[in-house]
Amino acid sequence: MEKFKKMTAIAVPMDRANVDTDAIIPKQFLKSIKRSGFGPNLFDEWRYLDHGEPGMDNANRPINTDFVLNQSRYFNAKILLARDNFGCGSSREHAPWALEDYGIRVIIAPSFADIFYNNCFKNGLLPIILSETIINDLFNAVDSTEGFQLTVDLEQQKIISDSASDTEFNIDFELDQFRRHCLLEGLDEIGLTLEHAKDIHAYEKKQKEITPWLY
Amino acid sequence: MSAKTLYDKLWDSHVVRENDDGTSLLYIDRQLIHEVTSPQAFEGLRMANRKPWKLSANLATPDHNVPTTDREKGIEDPISKLQVDTLDSNCDAFGITEFKMDDIRQGIVHVVSPEQGATLPGMTLVCGDSHTSTHGAFGTLAFGVGTSEVEHVLATQCLIQKKSKNMLVEVNGQLDDAVTAKDIILAIIGKIGTAGGTGYAIEFAGDAIRSLSMEGRMTMSNMAIEAGARAGMIAVDDTTIEYVKGRPYSPDEQQWSQAVTYWQNFYSDADAQFDKVVTLKAEEIKPQVTWGTSPEMTMAIDETIPDPAQESDPVKQEGMIAALNYMGLIAGTPISEVPVDIVFIGSCTNSRIEDIRAAAQVAKGNTVSESIKQALVVPGSGLIKQQAENEGLDKILLAAGFEWRDPGCSMCLAMNADRLEPQERCASTSNRNFEGRQGQGGRTHLVSPAMAAAAAIAGHFVDVETITKHP
Numbered sequence A: 001m002e003k004f005k006k007m008t009a010i011a012v013p014m015d016r017a018n019v020d021t022d023a024i025i026p027k028q029f030l031k032s033i034k035r036s037g038f039g040p041n042l043f044d045e046w047r048y049l050d051h052g053e054p055g056m057d058n059a060n061r062p063i064n065t066d067f068v069l070n071q072s073r074y075f076n077a078k079i080l081l082a083r084d085n086f087g088c089g090s091s092r093e094h095a096p097w098a099l100e101d102y103g104i105r106v107i108i109a110p111s112f113a114d115i116f117y118n119n120c121f122k123n124g125l126l127p128i129i130l131s132e133t134i135i136n137d138l139f140n141a142v143d144s145t146e147g148f149q150l151t152v153d154l155e156q157q158k159i160i161s162d163s164a165s166d167t168e169f170n171i172d173f174e175l176d177q178f179r180r181h182c183l184l185e186g187l188d189e190i191g192l193t194l195e196h197a198k199d200i201h202a203y204e205k206k207q208k209e210i211t212p213w214l215y
Numbered sequence B: 001m002s003a004k005t006l007y008d009k010l011w012d013s014h015v016v017r018e019n020d021d022g023t024s025l026l027y028i029d030r031q032l033i034h035e036v037t038s039p040q041a042f043e044g045l046r047m048a049n050r051k052p053w054k055l056s057a058n059l060a061t062p063d064h065n066v067p068t069t070d071r072e073k074g075i076e077d078p079i080s081k082l083q084v085d086t087l088d089s090n091c092d093a094f095g096i097t098e099f100k101m102d103d104i105r106q107g108i109v110h111v112v113s114p115e116q117g118a119t120l121p122g123m124t125l126v127c128g129d130s131h132t133s134t135h136g137a138f139g140t141l142a143f144g145v146g147t148s149e150v151e152h153v154l155a156t157q158c159l160i161q162k163k164s165k166n167m168l169v170e171v172n173g174q175l176d177d178a179v180t181a182k183d184i185i186l187a188i189i190g191k192i193g194t195a196g197g198t199g200y201a202i203e204f205a206g207d208a209i210r211s212l213s214m215e216g217r218m219t220m221s222n223m224a225i226e227a228g229a230r231a232g233m234i235a236v237d238d239t240t241i242e243y244v245k246g247r248p249y250s251p252d253e254q255q256w257s258q259a260v261t262y263w264q265n266f267y268s269d270a271d272a273q274f275d276k277v278v279t280l281k282a283e284e285i286k287p288q289v290t291w292g293t294s295p296e297m298t299m300a301i302d303e304t305i306p307d308p309a310q311e312s313d314p315v316k317q318e319g320m321i322a323a324l325n326y327m328g329l330i331a332g333t334p335i336s337e338v339p340v341d342i343v344f345i346g347s348c349t350n351s352r353i354e355d356i357r358a359a360a361q362v363a364k365g366n367t368v369s370e371s372i373k374q375a376l377v378v379p380g381s382g383l384i385k386q387q388a389e390n391e392g393l394d395k396i397l398l399a400a401g402f403e404w405r406d407p408g409c410s411m412c413l414a415m416n417a418d419r420l421e422p423q424e425r426c427a428s429t430s431n432r433n434f435e436g437r438q439g440q441g442g443r444t445h446l447v448s449p450a451m452a453a454a455a456a457i458a459g460h461f462v463d464v465e466t467i468t469k470h471p
């Protein structure tokens, strides 16, 4: 898993509540044998005007120009600004896979669906919960200032505005310290187990005497 | 030292370390890999730039998507083909041993591994498949895992796990000749229910279990998951050790006596404590047929379809009504009057040589009923197919009107071309009778191989004892 320490990027506003995982990545794309490559189909139904199926050449599909991700001012966004209950619905891990593959690393919302929130951390995404009021201010700032950037500092647990906007931001955020540690170190569960590599080797060494036929 | 159960011993001998939160890092000796649940795990390894921790611990074979006829033509469905091709290329790239589709050792993972001696007593074994419980028959701790865990095991040879509770299912007494391991496990599930084993690791014990062959014991452990338990196991005895001897992955002569001494520890101590104990009398178990859409909806062949009106629990009653509706059955009908369309003998539950022998014994000199649309026999591996052919079983089955196929999961879950049409009724030796499992709208009745063969001959469910035997 990629480490997350500090990042400055454009934020893209997704101004609707209850964005579910089927909207994030529609079910027809789950047939894939891959964990990567879902990025072009992130928000497929909103992003394109036709019906998407796996194997289509997405570059030649009709684009919904009204959709935020298709507006040039938000190209290269790495932060997703969202509303209540983001990531609800099915537990598919393909949703964080798709967001990550597209390039999103941070999602800021007033609340997240539980499973999605957990799945984010397993895949190097940082979901941040902020109050409704601050989120409203952020939406306004993103709206009014083209190229509006935010710096997300996980070590300091701070979000700071870099651009000259009407409102300056210096926001503290909370999260579980264990998860913070995993993200900062780029540790997934596998990474955590590998921290005990010595113990595993020691176990193997001992077992090799007891059950040599397995080694 | 305090007395331990078989499960305690298996667990304790594999704990690498205990974590602060009460979970343990458990060492996994063997991982079996198939095409459906592994692609994202390999992809994950690649993305994280990781290598398998211990290559030799892994063994792969495609099974779910492989065709069971005209294999030389390859796989027709492009999505199925891609999954199998991906397994091939992943195993090649990482250096994992794989029995590919054209290898005589290919077959259903849960059949292949024991056959190769890759499943051994006293080990931990996982696979991205719920029926991994099968391998518990060897005094092995074996359970199914998800794709992230497949990757976790590939990368670390370990899993982060919490220990389950201990449950003992004892079957004592003398089994009737017509009663097989399949009938025992269905009777157990009928008694404790599909959630009866949830949160437990089940040990099957008692003299009726001891008397079973390894094939029979695998059939039992295979369906532990259908009783809600992730793992089901049976203590090591002479039958176990005899079966394991001389197989390709078994310990060689030099290590053999050390291995046997070690394996003989894997039983529950006489005064070991179980959190739950269930007992059945072998004499009371009759050949079983499931009538509903859950393995716990099972009955003896001489009974009539149960009446929901007699059920006092409203939730259960509703489930029964829905099941009878889906299955197209009327309460009060003797199950032996229900006609069958399709017969499927195969799956990781019942596709081993003993199962095929049992089917052939019933088929010998008899003819599949005109009313049967299709009667399939799908051996669990290429080697079983070969052995059956050496014994002339294929000829007996073909002469009776059965089809003789190539190894794979086949109609157990209908991921390849073998599937039921809506409302077709199937006597199946597989393990799940869920709605749509064998094809959309298909109706599955779980039975033993002998009972399935008997249904093929009679055209309806029938007590196998009434079929004329031709020696």
Ligand code: SF4
Binding pocket: B063, B064, B108, B110, B129, B131, B347, B348, B349, B408, B409, B412, B413, B430, B431
């Ligand atoms: S035979 Fe059926 S239950 Fe067994 S592994 Fe294959 S699909 Fe699963």
